[in-house]
Amino acid sequence: MKRIVPIIWLLCCLLVCAAPGCATQHRLADGxxxxxxxxxxxxxxxxxxxxxxxxxxTARLQEKGIEAFYFRKDDGLYAVRFGDFPSREAARQEARKLVKERLLTFFFIASPREQVLKQGQRTEIHKPSAPVSVKKPSGDMGGVAARTAERFVGIPYRWGGDTVVEGMDCSGFVRAVYNLCGVNIPRTSREQFRVGEGVGRADLQDGDLVFFGSSEESINHVGIYVGAGKFVHAPRRGEEIRVSALDETYFAKRFMGGRRYF
Structure with missing residues (x-):
């Protein structure tokens, strides 16, 4: 009998960990x-x-194995950003190394959580391929993420792909937006779907990620919700980042849910 009890306890643990809920990872105390x-x-x-x-x-940096991306700044100019260093000095040392290798000339060290958009600033949509309402940031990071995503609309999507991580087209875009907002999320859409807080369609808020696929085990596309039933996404590498509606037949049939990370 004494030997049976530990075996039963072990089986119960295995059954609990095998449950679907174990695949979902919840928020930590710091959000x-x-x-x-x-x-x-x-x-x-x-x-x-x-x-x-x-x-x-960006392509030159990616050829060196550096996960870099470019984005449009407040002044309309384009910049390239990369790296996740524990200190300003560590980032500066790496930048100086790249200068010696003639990959860089001038550089700027971006501090943690530095945002592309400031509170109350209006967003200018660059070459929109679909009508988008211009809104002020809501004051929370979800709103900042949505407004940052809108800033990419109309820009050709060329980072990611097979240069650094296979199949990073759509997930690389949302990863870049979240990076600009000070948050690192997993690389692939399937990994992104497994973390964060689950959100139903009726409860979606600005900045939530929306996922698509034939099933929850076969997620193959992701975008950033920007309100009014619309989301920003990168259709495929080489095409312009665009706005689409969740009600569009293709996406409505494949919508698997949302995730919130802020």
């Missing part, structure tokens, strides 16, 4: 989730007038 971390110091480079120049630098 983040397991698998989600705060971004440290980053290296930012460039003030390019043409997006193709930012693309070239």
């Amino acid at each position: 983040t989730s397991r698998g989600i971390t705060r971004v440290g110091h980053s290296i930012q480079v460039g003030a390019f007038r043409e997006v193709k120049n930012a693309e070239r630098l």
